Amino acid sequence: MPRPNKPRLSVTYIATINGNGHWRLKFGVTNIGNCTIVTYKSGSIEVFGRTNKLSVGASAPMARLAPGQGHVIEAVLSEGQMASLDGPWRYTCLYANDNFRTRINRGEFGPFLYKHIPRRWKGVPLSVTGTGDWTED
Numbered sequence: 001m002p003r004p005n006k007p008r009l010s011v012t013y014i015a016t017i018n019g020n021g022h023w024r025l026k027f028g029v030t031n032i033g034n035c036t037i038v039t040y041k042s043g044s045i046e047v048f049g050r051t052n053k054l055s056v057g058a059s060a061p062m063a064r065l066a067p068g069q070g071h072v073i074e075a076v077l078s079e080g081q082m083a084s085l086d087g088p089w090r091y092t093c094l095y096a097n098d099n100f101r102t103r104i105n106r107g108e109f110g111p112f113l114y115k116h117i118p119r120r121w122k123g124v125p126l127s128v129t130g131t132g133d134w135t136e137d
Contacts, residue, residue, distance in 0.1 A: 008033035009130025023082040030070035036098040037128050048088040088134040095128040
């Protein structure tokens, strides 16, 4: 009997880099689950005590992470976004299961197949998340 897919991520804050007009937050992301996941270049930052989350774009050097693989990503923030991190904060990265639906929506089977798939299959649920610890850098 095959074991069930259990995607899990470990997220570790590495550094903050002050750019020219923007900031980059570096994180190490490791796939500690038992199935391959697909990286998406987005995430969110939560400030302790606030209900709204800040959506941010992120770099991802690898399209997929197999179990045990990891990479360093950078979340990019504007000066205003960085100034809003005025208390403890944490980063959550968004990934997806590597399955048929994800491959269709990434265009891996070409535009012909995409236009013939049912609407309910369009879009990729970013259901694999990893959240780092609270930090005050």
